[in-house]
Amino acid sequence: MAKRTAVKKAGRTSGGSSVNGINPRQPCPCGSGKRYKACHGSAGGPADVLVARPFEGLAAECELIALREFVPSATVRLPLREGVGDRELTLASVLPMAAAALARTDGVTFVGLQVQTRSGDVSRDLARAVRWALRAEQGEALPVVGPDDGAEPGRLQDLIDPDATLEPELHTDFAWWVPGDTEPTGEVALALERANAAIMPTERVSGPGVHAAYWVDAGDKAHLRWVRPEPEERLLAAMARLAVRGELDLGEGSRYAGSFRAHGLLVPVWDLDREQHAREWSEPAGALGQRLTKTLDELDDQPLSEAERRARDGLRGRQVTLR
Structure with a gap:
């Protein structure tokens, strides 16, 4: 949903230098929306390690990137590893208010991909959203993954089948945000209207x-x-x-x-x-x-x-x- 600005030549700045192979003037790969030099590339920026390729090692890597970066409205079952949890989770391109996860009142539970990240590792943030979704009560929402206190280590690669591929279902609007017999109201209704107006086929x-x-x-x-x-x-x-x-x-x-x-x-x-x-x-x-x-x-x-x-x-x- 958000605009994505492409970067200039990787590893090159006006002075011909780079930091960790990343152009300091390009958007920070952590998804903050700031330039790398003003975020993870700054002396006072986030201290955690920036992972430039967070979905590496997963057969679904390319589809995950597409769903996070430019597919507007899509859902797909999340292929959890055996023993991770008994609840079925649905991975979504974007959720109402760009929530990180949502447990609907009808028992359907979503994890969102197009969210604000809080660390240098998108995979780690997603793993924490997945763990929250597995234990969430119906009607609860996780607006954003909070600061990482180390209590829940691990990454998405630890929770889903690395060999599983994804075949997302694309939607023409965001009606799937709410159960079929529910009339959206308030902020959800407004967000739904705005999202439907902005969607590109x-x-x-x-x-x-x-x-x-x-x-x-x-x-x-x-x-x-x-x-x-x-x-x-x-x-x-x-x-x-x-x-x-x-x-x-x-x-x-x-x-x-x-x-x-x-x-x-x-x-x-x-x-x-x-x-x-x-x-x-x-x-x-x-x-x-x-x-x-x-x-x-x-x-x-x-x-x-x-x-x-x-x-x-x-x-x-x-x-x-x-x-």
Whole structure:
């Protein structure tokens, strides 16, 4: 729901320096909304360790990033490890008032992803919200995860099945915030009205080899936003090779627009013809995914040419802003 501003070249400042590989002028990966140099990168900033890739090691990493960063309204069952808890939890993109967790009066319990973080590790904050949700009483809400006092150590990786994938259900509005027989009132009704007014139509683009890819109607144009699992430099090299070959788009009615970084991974973005339905891009996305996979396999034996290195540098500088 919130606007996400893409960053400039990683590891580079006006003085050519970086801190822990993070550009001090980019938004802090902790999600505070401040620049890194004014948050975890400052001398007086939060003292806990900043984890730039909080969902690493999970098969659902890319989907978690998409749900946290740009999917407006979606829910999916949280695949808890055996023995963690008996209650079924639903992971949600965003909850009323951006709550961290919510136990509805009908017994449905949610954990929200698009929340304000209180530490340098999104995974740790989410784990604490999950533990709260497992013991919450019906009708209770957790507005925000409080300061970490060390009483509940652990991360999301300790609580959910690391091999489980996610197939979120996308919604056209936020009616699922309240039980079907309940009329929203007060702050919830106002938040629901505002959220529904701001939502951008979004659909999953799926198919063989296509995961964590989303079609978004931004009004004047449509986009494909695709969270990729590969290390950034390796992915950029493969994309550069495809760009030199003229194979980086998704066919007629599309063009590569740029990329943004989110929680340690790169999210390439393509501009698309709005007249074509989201499902019409499934096959082209699958074909592009196959080209990327093949090109990634080539990199070890075939170093980039001079033209491909120039293309890579150009791609690295093409950062986009989500609106």
